[in-house]
Amino acid sequence: MAEDKVLTLHPQGKKGRSIDRQKYYLTRQAILDCLDKEDMTQDELVRCVVERLENKFEGSKGWYMESVKLDLEARRSIERYRSKPRDRYRIVR
Numbered sequence: 001m002a003e004d005k006v007l008t009l010h011p012q013g014k015k016g017r018s019i020d021r022q023k024y025y026l027t028r029q030a031i032l033d034c035l036d037k038e039d040m041t042q043d044e045l046v047r048c049v050v051e052r053l054e055n056k057f058e059g060s061k062g063w064y065m066e067s068v069k070l071d072l073e074a075r076r077s078i079e080r081y082r083s084k085p086r087d088r089y090r091i092v093r
Contacts, residue, residue, distance in 0.1 A: 008067050009074035017067050026056050027068040032091065035078060039090040045069070 006024040008016040027049065034040060034048035050061040069089070072078045080087050 008071035010070050011073040023057050023064055027064045035091045039088045041086045041088055
């Protein structure tokens with residue numbers, strides 16, 4: 001059923017993915033919770049989100065994290081910014 005899905009957006013206008021609504025919102029909350037405390041690199045964010053999603057649902061937590069992260073970037077809820085040695089992510093306030 002379509003109402004059980006969320007169509008994600010992509011920051012570069014590429015085609016989004018249709019993903020399970022519950023997994024979308026669990027992953028979205030995990031990303032925002034991780035970034036609420038501090039800005040993070042991609043690797044730090046993946047580790048934090050995967051840890052928070054442990055035992056929450058079946059499937060690749062990393063794949064869902066990436067899809068939802070791109071959606072949040074496209075919706076301007078979070079942003080990636082240049083930082084040395086690696087880019088970092090933060091919540092747009």
